[in-house]
Amino acid sequence: MQKPSLPKGTRDFGPEQMGKRLFIFDTIRQTFRRFGFQPLETPAMENLSVLMGKYGDEGDQLLFKVLNSGDFLDKVTEADIAAGAKKLTTKISEKGLRYDLTVPFARYVVMNRHALALPFKRYQMQPVWRADRPQKGRYREFYQCDADVVGTDSLLCEAEIVMMVHEVFRNLGIENFTLKINNRKILAGIAEAIGAPGQEGPLAVAIDKLDKIGREKVLDELRERGFSEESIDRLEPMFAPTGDSRETLTELKVWLADSALAQKGIAELEEVWQTAEALGLSDSRLELDVTLARGLSYYTGAIFEVKANNVSIGSISGGGRYDNLTGAFGQPGLSGVGISFGVDRIYDVMDELQLFPATAQQSTQVLIVCFDAEGRSVAYPLLSQLRTAGVAAEAYPDLAKVKKQLDYANAKQIPYVVLIGSEEIQTGKLTVKNMVTGEQQKLTTTEIAALF
Amino acid sequence: MQKPSLPKGTRDFGPEQMGKRLFIFDTIRQTFRRFGFQPLETPAMENLSVLMGKYGDEGDQLLFKVLNSGDFLDKVTEADIAAGAKKLTTKISEKGLRYDLTVPFARYVVMNRHALALPFKRYQMQPVWRADRPQKGRYREFYQCDADVVGTDSLLCEAEIVMMVHEVFRNLGIENFTLKINNRKILAGIAEAIGAPGQEGPLAVAIDKLDKIGREKVLDELRERGFSEESIDRLEPMFAPTGDSRETLTELKVWLADSALAQKGIAELEEVWQTAEALGLSDSRLELDVTLARGLSYYTGAIFEVKANNVSIGSISGGGRYDNLTGAFGQPGLSGVGISFGVDRIYDVMDELQLFPATAQQSTQVLIVCFDAEGRSVAYPLLSQLRTAGVAAEAYPDLAKVKKQLDYANAKQIPYVVLIGSEEIQTGKLTVKNMVTGEQQKLTTTEIAALF
Numbered sequence: 093m094q095k096p097s098l099p100k101g102t103r104d105f106g107p108e109q110m111g112k113r114l115f116i117f118d119t120i121r122q123t124f125r126r127f128g129f130q131p132l133e134t135p136a137m138e139n140l141s142v143l144m145g146k147y148g149d150e151g152d153q154l155l156f157k158v159l160n161s162g163d164f165l166d167k168v169t170e171a172d173i174a175a176g177a178k179k180l181t182t183k184i185s186e187k188g189l190r191y192d193l194t195v196p197f198a199r200y201v202v203m204n205r206h207a208l209a210l211p212f213k214r215y216q217m218q219p220v221w222r223a224d225r226p227q228k229g230r231y232r233e234f235y236q237c238d239a240d241v242v243g244t245d246s247l248l249c250e251a252e253i254v255m256m257v258h259e260v261f262r263n264l265g266i267e268n269f270t271l272k273i274n275n276r277k278i279l280a281g282i283a284e285a286i287g288a289p290g291q292e293g294p295l296a297v298a299i300d301k302l303d304k305i306g307r308e309k310v311l312d313e314l315r316e317r318g319f320s321e322e323s324i325d326r327l328e329p330m331f332a333p334t335g336d337s338r339e340t341l342t343e344l345k346v347w348l349a350d351s352a353l354a355q356k357g358i359a360e361l362e363e364v365w366q367t368a369e370a371l372g373l374s375d376s377r378l379e380l381d382v383t384l385a386r387g388l389s390y391y392t393g394a395i396f397e398v399k400a401n402n403v404s405i406g407s408i409s410g411g412g413r414y415d416n417l418t419g420a421f422g423q424p425g426l427s428g429v430g431i432s433f434g435v436d437r438i439y440d441v442m443d444e445l446q447l448f449p450a451t452a453q454q455s456t457q458v459l460i461v462c463f464d465a466e467g468r469s470v471a472y473p474l475l476s477q478l479r480t481a482g483v484a485a486e487a488y489p490d491l492a493k494v495k496k497q498l499d500y501a502n503a504k505q506i507p508y509v510v511l512i513g514s515e516e517i518q519t520g521k522l523t524v525k526n527m528v529t530g531e532q533q534k535l536t537t538t539e540i541a542a543l544f
Numbered sequence: 545m546q547k548p549s550l551p552k553g554t555r556d557f558g559p560e561q562m563g564k565r566l567f568i569f570d571t572i573r574q575t576f577r578r579f580g581f582q583p584l585e586t587p588a589m590e591n592l593s594v595l596m597g598k599y600g601d602e603g604d605q606l607l608f609k610v611l612n613s614g615d616f617l618d619k620v621t622e623a624d625i626a627a628g629a630k631k632l633t634t635k636i637s638e639k640g641l642r643y644d645l646t647v648p649f650a651r652y653v654v655m656n657r658h659a660l661a662l663p664f665k666r667y668q669m670q671p672v673w674r675a676d677r678p679q680k681g682r683y684r685e686f687y688q689c690d691a692d693v694v695g696t697d698s699l700l701c702e703a704e705i706v707m708m709v710h711e712v713f714r715n716l717g718i719e720n721f722t723l724k725i726n727n728r729k730i731l732a733g734i735a736e737a738i739g740a741p742g743q744e745g746p747l748a749v750a751i752d753k754l755d756k757i758g759r760e761k762v763l764d765e766l767r768e769r770g771f772s773e774e775s776i777d778r779l780e781p782m783f784a785p786t787g788d789s790r791e792t793l794t795e796l797k798v799w800l801a802d803s804a805l806a807q808k809g810i811a812e813l814e815e816v817w818q819t820a821e822a823l824g825l826s827d828s829r830l831e832l833d834v835t836l837a838r839g840l841s842y843y844t845g846a847i848f849e850v851k852a853n854n855v856s857i858g859s860i861s862g863g864g865r866y867d868n869l870t871g872a873f874g875q876p877g878l879s880g881v882g883i884s885f886g887v888d889r890i891y892d893v894m895d896e897l898q899l900f901p902a903t904a905q906q907s908t909q910v911l912i913v914c915f916d917a918e919g920r921s922v923a924y925p926l927l928s929q930l931r932t933a934g935v936a937a938e939a940y941p942d943l944a945k946v947k948k949q950l951d952y953a954n955a956k957q958i959p960y961v962v963l964i965g966s967e968e969i970q971t972g973k974l975t976v977k978n979m980v981t982g983e984q985q986k987l988t989t990t991e992i993a994a995l996f
Contacts, residue, residue, distance in 0.1 A: 096594050096651040096873045098587065099639050104652050107582035107666070114583060126931050128908040128938030130559035130956070131566060135550065135685050136588060136641075136671065137608075142548050156589075159609040159637055161675040165629040173625060177617040185611055187551050189588075199548040200556050209955030211941055214559070219588065223613040233587050246941035255928075370920070372928030421548050456580040468822070476707075476824035479578050486580030489663055489698035503661030504582070 101224070101232030108453055112442070115452035116435055117217060119263045120237050124215040127256055129239045132214040134196035137187045146195045146420060154223045157185040189221040193238045194417075194430075201242060202421040210243030231436065240430030242417055247360060250394045250413065251367035253431045254378055257398055257409060260433065265447040268401045269408070271377045274384035275361050276391050276412075278344065281354020282382070285347060286326040288319055295319075296385035307331055330382055337380035344382065360393060390414045396431060400441040408437045457544060459506045460487040461497040467512035470522070474510065474537045483544045501527055510540060553676070553684030560905055564891060567904035569669060571715045572689050572885055576667040579708055581691045584666045586648035589639045598647045598872060606674045609637040641673035645690045646869075646882075653694060654873040662695030681857075683888065692882030694869055699812060702846045702865065703819035705883045706830055709850055709861060712885065717899040720853045721860070723829045726836035727813050728843050728864070730796065733806020734834070737799060738778040740771055747771075748837035759783055782834055789832035796834065812845060842866045848883060852893040860889045909996060911958045912939040913949040919964035922974070926962065926989045935996045953979055962992060
């Protein structure tokens with residue numbers, strides 16, 4: 093018999109990891125909810141006609157395709173087979189696994205446009221699948237947690253994203269993070285200012301690699317992409333060390349004085365900042381970074397990225413404003429702004445910095461340990477009493493040595509154990525042991541129920 | 545451009561449905577947790593070597609198979625193609641979508657057996673996929689919510705399942721349900737008693753259809769399956785109208801006096817009942833039904849099934865005790881008992897009986913409506929104050945007519961609206977409107993924050 097195994101790049105999440113993951117999910121969900129975002133779930137499988145062509149050629153390759161049910165060869169000709177795997181795929185597979193949450197969201201909006209109250213604020217927390225080569229921190233199945241508002245251009249939405257990011261990370265206990273913000277229009281203005289108008293796309297793609305490859309290599313790439321030496325020289329102010337964001341804004345206003353687009357981007361950024369302050373932003377982690385581009389050509393306004401400081405883990409959240417979410421499905425003109433939280437990386441940050449609260453790893457609070465069958469007459473009513481009070485409690489189901497039962501409590505990280513032997517039954521005072529401190533006390537069942 | 549569509553048998557869950565679904569999930573999760581069950585999640589894709597052969601030939605057909613990435617034709621020969629779709633599948637597909645939560649659970653237990661503290665109490669709430677023909681109430685993607693204990697034969701586990709079922713449905717507001725219980729050993733004893741020892745398998749399969757096809761057709765099926773007329777005559781007591789469960793038990797003890805196995809089943813059932821009572825079972829919905837078989841040959845002890853009364857929706861929960869969960873993966877001897885809650889059917893029952901609490905359909909509690917831009921100086925601090933207090937609140941992001949903003953509140957079922965016009969700004973008293981009753985009052989921001 094073959095040993096069972098997991099598909100490459102996929103993972104089981106056992107109780108300990110799930111406790112921590114649920115803590116992250118619950119925290120994000122509660123914050124989304126408090127900001128008026130409503131839940132949406134879409135199916136794991138989408139029609140390939142919905143998915144294909146939305147993520148570029150590489151994305152199309154990375155889609156997991158589902159084989160048609162039944163006799164999928166029924167209508168396949170020899171010519172189809174001779175045409176090779178890529179062409180044959182379209183004949184034997186109609187469905188694929190969700191690659192992100194944005195395309196399914198856009199499809200949902202289009203299919204339900206008449207029933208939706210705009211602006212539509214939705215959040216979605218579901219796994220996505222990518223046939224990427226698995227490596228450290230990169231999986232073939234992973235969760236995305238997205239919140240988007242579509243159907244409004246109001247910059248209040250950007251300000252609320254700034255607030256949500258602060259709340260999510262503070263509620264998670266990640267105090268030391270930086271929320272970088274930029275605006276596509278500023279990048280466009282820079283392209284204008286350096287004499288390469290309309291070239292903010294390639295500019296952004298190169299700049300996006302600044303953290304990874306450094307300034308000199310970014311400049312080399314720009315040269316390769318056809319930027320002139322003069323343009324590259326004029327890019328100098330962009331690499332000025334990031335200091336105070338307000339100073340940077342003032343400098344930008346001067347540098348980009350001739351670009352109406354840049355001035356609009358700067359004004360938007362200032363409004364977002366002021367609105368966030370009006371919404372009570374304090375101890376802000378918000379920082380203007382004109383080099384922030386996120387390489388994604390579909391952002392049209394604000395661009396966000398969050399990094400946890402003092403850990404070598406990439407960005408843990410990102411997003412921005414985009415036009416034309418649903419254009420690919422025949423409904424143009426819907427703009428929106430969104431933010432995505434990377435649960436796996438947030439998990440890694442919190443694990444490395446030991447930020448998970450003890451409660452996230454506890455499930456059962458009390459284990460009742462009977463020395464023998466007699467103890468059950470006391471154990472079962474106590475069990476019922478505790479559970480009625482909302483306490484997660486269990487009794488060890490078998491008659492077993494006390495040591496074995498205590499081992500079980502330790503393995504499950506159960507913080508309290510109630511011991512019931514003959515003395516306890518006679519006196520009505522049960523031994524309650526704190527499994528962390530080792531401290532013991534004798535209490536009645538009523539006193540025990542009141543402990544939690 | 546093609547209109548986007550959903551794959552057959554799959555569904556989107558919009559905000560209203562999600563609110564209700566999350567209410568069900570949260571209720572079940574909290575109950576599982578209170579009984580000491582720990583969360584597990586496994587990947588959507590499993591290796592086909594793990595899934596195939598576990599669900600019978602029909603099940604193998606109903607698995608969704610995932611096409612290998614890259615050039616899946618690379619090693620495929622002409623002979624492979626000539627062999628037809630079924631054989632070719634094994635050459636071009638290595639992975640499939642999860643068909644239930646039991647096989648992945650068994651795989652997890654085997655792969656982690658050295659790290660697991662037994663007995664292992666796990667719950668799992670995830671979607672599964674089946675390439676079934678879609679029809680009313682039958683989907684190709686649906687959630688299962690399972691709780692299982694493995695590694696113990698203790699009947700405390702069965703009693704706890706009885707308690708959990710009562711708690712889950714009461715917490716959901718489904719008061720009128722019946723929890724039917726039977727024991728495979730009693731069915732085996734009946735087979736013995738009617739002179740067809742060892743034939744409880746086919747007997748169970750036929751009996752399982754009693755609700756659907758009626759007694760006469762069940763008997764016909766038994767004849768077809770080779771049961772003698774004498775055996776069928778002796779089956780008579782089985783169809784006696786279900787009355788009081790205790791009376792039935794007494795009758796069974798007499799009828800099946802000669803079967804040691806049946807007596808063991810009856811004794812087990814009695815112990816489960818008594819233990820549940822010791823655990824505080826009151827106003828019990830538990831009912832012995834000797835015709836309950838659930839057609840599943842792998843149950844070896846208790847069998848459970850839950851039906852909601854006064855609705856024509858099938859069983860909403862079911863389970864039982866099984867031996868040898870992990871035998872197929874080379875680890876024999878692990879017995880367990882489990883229960884599965886059918887979220888989709890529970891949803892249908894609750895929707896039909898209008899049992900969802902209003903809170904399950906509300907997300908945002910307060911919408912702040914500004915008459916003009918000036919109102920924002922009051923709106924934004926109030927928004928922040930409400931959210932800090934944990935109240936889900938939002939401001940309409942655009943400057944729009946009041947009617948449009950109120951329509952938005954109604955569409956999102958937001959129960960309270962705060963109106964801010966010039967009078968409100970001057971006096972500091974804001975108008976709070978209850979959108980359900982239409983009632984209005986003038987309150988300060990502090991008073992508003994205290995409302996919720």
